[in-house]
Amino acid sequence: MKVIVLGAGVTGVTSAWFLRQAGHEVTVVDRQPAAGLETSFANGGQVSVSHAEPWANPGAPLKVLKWLAREDAPLLFRLRPDAQQWLWGLQFLRECTPARTRHNIRQIVNLGLYSRTTLQQLRQQLALPYDHLAKGILHFYTSQKEFDAAQAPAQVMRDHGCELDMKTADECVQIEPALAQCRDKIVGGSMTPSDESGDAHAFTQALALHAQAAGVRFLHDTRIVGVEREGQRLAAVRVADAQGIVSRLEADGFVLCMGSFSADFARQLGIALRIYPAKGYSVTLPVIDPSQAYTVSLTDDEYKLVFSRLGNRLRIAGTAELNGYDTSLNLVRCEAIVRRTRELFPGMTDGRNARFWTGLRPATPSNVPYIGRSKIDNLFLNTGHGTLGWTHSCGSGRAIADIVGGQRPEVDFAFCGMDEPGAGGRFALRGA
Structure with a gap:
C-alpha cells in the first residue's frame, strides 16, 4: 500500500518506520523543518509504564x-x-x-509494557543514540x-x-x-x-534517519491545508510547501499522527475526537x-x-x-x-x-489514546497520547502498522474500530 503519515513527531516517525518494515510505500508530512520539533522536542524523557x-x-x-x-x-x-x-x-x-x-x-499499562519491549528491541536492532x-x-x-x-x-x-x-x-x-x-x-x-528514560527528540531524529535510509519519504516544511473526501474514503490531502505552492497527495491509506491538531483535522471529515x-x-x-x-x-x-x-x-x-x-x-x-x-x-x-x-x-479525557480505524475507511488513528507519547510511541507505531496491514496487534488494547465501543466516549468517532 501507499501510505501517508500525517505528522513527524515520535508517534508519526515510529509509525512510518514500522509501516515501511511491513513493506508499505510511506511518505511523512510535517510542517516543521525536521522530525520531532514540537511536542517530542523537550518532554520529560521518561519511558514510564508505571x-x-x-x-x-x-x-x-x-x-x-x-x-x-x-x-x-x-x-x-x-x-x-x-x-x-x-x-x-x-x-x-x-x-x-x-x-x-x-x-x-x-x-495504559498493557500498551506501555508492549511499547517498552518494542523500544528495547528497536534500540538493540539499530543502536540508536538518545x-x-x-x-x-x-x-x-x-x-x-x-x-x-x-x-x-x-x-x-x-x-x-x-x-x-x-x-x-x-x-x-x-x-x-x-x-x-x-x-x-x-x-x-x-x-x-x-x-527507562531518554531523549525523545534525539530518538525521533535518529529513527527518522534510519527510516529515510530504508525508503521513507519525508516532506518537511509542508502544511496540510485541506482534504478531499470521496464517499467513505479520504481521496487526498492538499498541502502547501515552504513557498506556498499547493499540491495534492493521494494514497491508499492515511495515518493521523498530528498530536493536539488531530481533532481539527478529523473534524473536517466528520469525526469527533475528544483531544x-x-x-x-x-x-x-x-x-x-x-x-x-x-x-x-x-x-x-x-x-x-x-x-x-x-x-x-x-x-x-x-x-x-x-x-x-x-x-x-x-x-x-x-x-x-x-x-x-x-x-x-x-x-x-x-x-x-x-x-x-x-x-x-x-x-484525551481518559489518558487512553486513539489507535486503530476511523469511520473513514482508509484513515487510521494514532494520536491522543497525552503525557505518554514517548512511552507509548513504539508500541503504537508497531500496532498501527499491523492494523493497516489487516492484522490484529499482539497487545490487549481497546483499538478503535476493532472492538465494541466501551463506556466513556472513546469510540465517539463511530457515530460522528
Whole structure:
C-alpha cells in the first residue's frame, strides 16, 4: 500500500518506520523543518509504564477545583468560551469513576509494557543514540495522604503486569542517593526497575534517519491545508510547501499522527475526537555537581514533575495547562519548576542557564489514546497520547502498522474500530 503519515513527531516517525518494515510505500508530512520539533522536542524523557494512573481518577475533581485559583497548579483549567474545552471537561468528569479508572489503567499499562519491549528491541536492532538510561523510575511522595491513596492504583498496575514495588523513604534514598537532600520531606515511594528514560527528540531524529535510509519519504516544511473526501474514503490531502505552492497527495491509506491538531483535522471529515491540548512545561539545566545530581529518573507526586538525566543535562518537566492552543511561555509556571527543583535538590543546581520550553500534549479525557480505524475507511488513528507519547510511541507505531496491514496487534488494547465501543466516549468517532 501507499501510505501517508500525517505528522513527524515520535508517534508519526515510529509509525512510518514500522509501516515501511511491513513493506508499505510511506511518505511523512510535517510542517516543521525536521522530525520531532514540537511536542517530542523537550518532554520529560521518561519511558514510564508505571505512570499509568490517569489524570481522571476519583480524587481528581476536588483537586482541580482547589487548583483553579493557583497559577502554578500542576493541572490548571483556564476556563474559556470554547465548546471543545467544555465537552472535554465533561468527559473528563465521567472518566473519574473507580470503574473507568481501573479500565483506563489496564489500557495504559498493557500498551506501555508492549511499547517498552518494542523500544528495547528497536534500540538493540539499530543502536540508536538518545542518552537512554535503564535504571528504572522512582516515584516519591511528600504527602502521606497521597502515598496512602496510591496503594490501590499500584495494585491494579501490578495485577496487569507492571513491576511496581512500594518503598519506604529510606529505601528511596538508597535507590537514588541524591534524594538525601530532601529525605525529611519524603514519606515513601514506588519503584519500577524496568522503566527507562531518554531523549525523545534525539530518538525521533535518529529513527527518522534510519527510516529515510530504508525508503521513507519525508516532506518537511509542508502544511496540510485541506482534504478531499470521496464517499467513505479520504481521496487526498492538499498541502502547501515552504513557498506556498499547493499540491495534492493521494494514497491508499492515511495515518493521523498530528498530536493536539488531530481533532481539527478529523473534524473536517466528520469525526469527533475528544483531544484537547494540555500545555506542558520543561526546564533543562546543566549538571554542575555530578555528586549531587540524580541519575535514576524520578517522579515528584505532589508537584506532578518528572526528573530525567540526559547525559550532562537535567530535564525536569510537568504540569498541564488547558488553555487552548496558546504556546507562550508562562514564566510563573517555569519558575515554579525551578523553585521546586532547588527545594528538593539544593546542592544540585543554582537555577542558572536554565532553558525553558513548552509544548502541547494531545490529551484525551481518559489518558487512553486513539489507535486503530476511523469511520473513514482508509484513515487510521494514532494520536491522543497525552503525557505518554514517548512511552507509548513504539508500541503504537508497531500496532498501527499491523492494523493497516489487516492484522490484529499482539497487545490487549481497546483499538478503535476493532472492538465494541466501551463506556466513556472513546469510540465517539463511530457515530460522528
